[in-house]
Amino acid sequence: MVTASISLREVGRTFGATRALAGVDLDLEPGVTGLLGPNGAGKTTLLRLLATALPPTRGQVRVLGLDPEVPAERTGIRRQLGYQPQEIGFPRGFTAFAFVDYIALLKEWTEPAARHAEVRRVLDLVGLSGLGAKRIRAMSGGQRRRVALAQALLGSPPVLILDEPATGVDPEQRVTLRAVLAEIARASVVVLSTHQTEDVAALCERVIVLEGGRVRYDGPVTDLTGQAAGRVWLADEPDPAAKVSWRTGTGRYRNIGTSVRDDVEHVEPSLEDAYLLLRGGSPKREAADEVAS
């Protein structure tokens, strides 16, 4: 089996005077990679580059060994690609089945019986098996997101690029979607952008944090979470020494600080804690090592 892979070398993208991405180096292999970052960090631009919707203004992108700058190779990539954009509109009057069927036509599923079977398969996968005949305009936001995801899953592509796939999707369906994506990721490169750190923690082996168009962190989810070890504690009041602090449902305050503390009530850090810590300041690595030992 050919191993699917994506590589980016010194990739940059600007829009006029605005720098959206700069000096991005990445290698992606089969599995789920989560993309985190604040609004405007360059997540959507990066996903559009990977999906061949945008060319880079500098650097080199290779998807499955193919160069998206070469028209024939770009078409080759698109034959093996599923892409769910962040915002997707639907033609007026379309049902879920009709829309996915339309995208399947553009993906060269010209034989009707096979195409219809595939459309049903992906609608079933995203939990819309009974809603194929429903007009998309009459659907909830979460159902529309699932229609958008269904079209990306057509043909079980080796490369799946998803921009905030779980936004507006209810908790039960999110669990189902995680199972679907985990299954696909056995053989495919799945890159998903999200603001939900719990999705990344539950689904991704690897996380990339973007900030200001640059890669701020790239590594295993567990390593990022580990950076917050000893730096998250509960207290009855907001701690002035904390970088971030908020009141939890129990009435106590969850504090995250950049220095390791031993005079406080520590709690197990979550990926969200680690992400906030990363965004708020660089933890002292030596201190973390001391706590670990």
Add this chain to the structure above:
Amino acid sequence: MTGWHLDDDALRRYVERTDSLAEGASAEQHLLSCEPCRARVNAAASAIELSVIDFAAVWDRTRDAVEMPQPSVFERLLRGAGLPAHEARLVAVASAFRGVWLTGVVAVLAFAALAAAVGHARGEWLFLAVAPIVPCLVVASSYDPWMDPALEPELVTPYPALRLILLRTITVLALALPAVLLFGLVVPGETAFAWLLPAVGFVAVVLAASTWVSPLRAAIAVSSVWLAVVWLLAARSGSPVAVLQARAQAAFLALAGVSFSIFLLRRRRLRQLRPWRQ
């Protein structure tokens, strides 16, 4: 209880759903009041359930009937004209081919033709002003990103954008030209046909310009320039003779040729996401 019962063949056809609609309705009517036949149906259904009836196929047919989008009249017309079914669907999906748009286009042309037919002094000019820009406006709207809400997922499919745009352009021309020609029959004089080459030229200009700017912007710009030119000519000479001259018609033909060549040379820049979509 009734005086007759379903015979074995009728019962088997009913259970296997191979009977006709009338025969099935008759059998059901009888079963409502006949306990022995209901028992025989139950027994027969149990016996053949797995061996004869392909429930997966039945379910697929049922889902087909419910879920399959029915082709629009326009799509059926395209199929009738010889376009393969899947390409007819891809063309017909464009907003430009929805009823409201087409009705609007026909209404504008009908108004212009009517103005010319009733012999109003400016009617002929009105027709000459409107007829050439209708095809380029419809072509632009058939693939403009602003009119295409699903552009991003469409964009990253392997189906060639160039082919899709040309298919939609040819369809627009195949639709719009005969329609405008038909209306032109009621327009007196040579004006009825003078718009043809300008129309083809403008469509080509829009195709070429859409490798730089959005197609709709290009079409609006071309239309504005054309309306200004027609207005100026009308104000100066009072007759459309300048547009009808062979030299002017040759210029429109040259414009079409040059623009189409530019379009082909720059075709790879079609339908790229523009920075304003960020």
